Structure formats: C-alpha cells, structure tokens
Amino acid sequence: MSTTTNEARMRADARRSRAKLLEAATAAFAENGADAPLDDIARRAGVGIGTLYRHFPTRIDLQAAVFRSQVQSVCATADDLIATATPEQAFAGWLRAMAAYLITKRGLSSALIATLGRDCELISSCWMAMHDTAERLLAQAQQAGVVRADVSAEDVLRLAHGIVVTTEHSPEQTDRLLSLVLDGLRPRQDGAQEAK
Numbered sequence: 001m002s003t004t005t006n007e008a009r010m011r012a013d014a015r016r017s018r019a020k021l022l023e024a025a026t027a028a029f030a031e032n033g034a035d036a037p038l039d040d041i042a043r044r045a046g047v048g049i050g051t052l053y054r055h056f057p058t059r060i061d062l063q064a065a066v067f068r069s070q071v072q073s074v075c076a077t078a079d080d081l082i083a084t085a086t087p088e089q090a091f092a093g094w095l096r097a098m099a100a101y102l103i104t105k106r107g108l109s110s111a112l113i114a115t116l117g118r119d120c121e122l123i124s125s126c127w128m129a130m131h132d133t134a135e136r137l138l139a140q141a142q143q144a145g146v147v148r149a150d151v152s153a154e155d156v157l158r159l160a161h162g163i164v165v166t167t168e169h170s171p172e173q174t175d176r177l178l179s180l181v182l183d184g185l186r187p188r189q190d191g192a193q194e195a196k
Contacts (some may be wrong), residue, residue: 019034020045030104034111074101075133087144091137102164
C-alpha cells in the first residue's frame with residue numbers, strides 16, 4: 001500500500017519536531033537539570049506543548065530519549081575517531097567526549113535510576129554501549145602500545161566519571177585532570193611489569 005505525499009511529509013515533519021525537541025531538551029537538562037520546565041523545552045524547540053506530549057507523553061519518556069540519544073552520540077563519536085585518528089588520539093579524544101557528555105547530564109541518570117531502577121533496560125543497554133565503546137578504543141590503544149596493558153574499560157569509565165564528579169563546581173579543571181589521567185595510562189617507561 002503506497003503512502004500519499006502528504007502522509008510522508010507529515011512523518012518527516014514529525015521526525016523534525018522530535019529531533020528539535022531532543023535537541024532543546026538536551027540543552028535545557030544540561031543548563032537546568034533533569035527537572036527543566038517542559039514548556040521551556042517546547043518553546044526552545046519552536047513547537048507547542050501538545051507536540052511535546054505527543055512525542056513524549058511523560059517527563060520520564062523525554063528524559064529517557066535524551067539519555068539514550070546522548071549515549072548513542074558519544075558512542076558514534078568513537079567510530080568517527082577510529083576512522084580518522086591514531087589509536088592514541090582516538091582514545092584521548094573519546095575520553096574527552098565522554099567527559100563532556102557526563103558534565104552535561106546534570107542529574108539525568110539519577111532521575112532515570114530513581115524512577116526506572118538501576119537495572120532497567122535503558123540504563124543497562126546504555127551502560128553496555130558505553131562499556132563496549134570504551135573497550136574497543138582501549139583495546140586499539142593497547143595494541144598500539146600507547147595505553148598500559150593492565151587498564152580495563154571499567155577503569156577508564158570510573159576514572160572519567162570520578163573526574164567529572166570532582167570538577168562539577170570547577171569544570172575548567174576537567175581537561176587538565178584528564179590530561180593527567182592520560183599520562184598515567186601510558187605504558188611505564190622504567191620497564192616495570194604491569195599487573196595482569
């Protein structure tokens with residue numbers, strides 16, 4: 001059964017509205033936290049509040065969509081870096097991209113965990129996507145000999161998270177601390193054996 005031009009255009013319009021809402025919500029949540037006013041998000045997106053509710057019937061639906069979209073974006077950054085940069089540059093670039101993402105989520109994951117639970121599909125699948133991406137970049141960097149062999153993907157994710165938490169009130173320090181961590185992740189020059 002064929003679709004009419006008008007129906008196809010409506011679907012395209014709906015996709016554009018959804019994308020605008022996700023972009024506006026991402027910015028609003030980054031600036032004002034997970035409780036940013038929904039009418040402000042609709043206004044930023046240039047749509048009515050009814051359009052927001054048609055796409056995202058509840059606040060948690062919008063929060064979940066933003067969270068998933070951000071994780072997908074950060075993971076996609078890894079693919080771009082792997083294709084265009086050296087293993088060392090890709091690993092460092094993704095670590096910085098992940099930290100930038102963590103900085104902007106301002107309570108979003110906490111709100112989702114409080115409502116949906118830590119073991120919900122959204123949190124689990126997003127955690128696995130981040131873990132798998134970190135593991136892929138880490139393995140490439142380790143094979144190139146630019147990151148210590150005793151570092152795990154969990155180490156990388158915890159280090160990035162720790163830096164973001166400790167620099168919440170002084171975000172200008174984030175990059176400096178990431179640089180220190182990246183220096184510490186390089187293979188040891190003294191020939192000492194790394195723990196396996």
